[in-house]
Amino acid sequence: EKRGKKCTSVDALVYAVEKDGRKILIPIEWKYTDAYDKKYRANQKSIDRYVKYANLESSNLKQWISDYEWDSMYEFARQEILMEQIIREHPMAGYGYFKEPLIADDFIHIIVRPDANTEIVNDIADFRETIVDKSKLIDVDPKVLLEPLKGNDKYSELLEYLTKRYWHG
Numbered sequence: 001e002k003r004g005k006k007c008t009s010v011d012a013l014v015y016a017v018e019k020d021g022r023k024i025l026i027p028i029e030w031k032y033t034d035a036y037d038k039k040y041r042a043n044q045k046s047i048d049r050y051v052k053y054a055n056l057e058s059s060n061l062k063q064w065i066s067d068y069e070w071d072s073m074y075e076f077a078r079q080e081i082l083m084e085q086i087i088r089e090h091p092m093a094g095y096g097y098f099k100e101p102l103i104a105d106d107f108i109h110i111i112v113r114p115d116a117n118t119e120i121v122n123d124i125a126d127f128r129e130t131i132v133d134k135s136k137l138i139d140v141d142p143k144v145l146l147e148p149l150k151g152n153d154k155y156s157e158l159l160e161y162l163t164k165r166y167w168h169g
Contacts, residue, residue, distance in 0.1 A: 031113040047068075146162065
């Protein structure tokens, strides 16, 4: 079964607290060689689940559009809606006895993608045109993202793995 088929997921979620106390969710989606070509269209039941949230006045999505029914736009739209729902609903988060409401004030959606994957770069640019606050969407090449870690022995194994796995075949 396809990962994420029955739920919306992100590859990583960072919970940040700014100096002024504002709490920010930072969902991170990693794309390397993903290609879509509008091969996967969501089923109508799934689409119906998200339309009402996308059409809320408070949503960062201008409104639900048919492009959202196809991956990768469908995935990006669901991730934005997920963050908006977390901010609105304060779901319980944590493990065991340490669960508490997840309180956040805002989010910044990060999509990590190689510059060379022009299909996903273009998909992200198309998605950016459909959102209200474009500053909430950041896309970045993984080499640029990880550049500050170069030369730090603590991260040398991670960088070596990523280099072998994704950038030098």
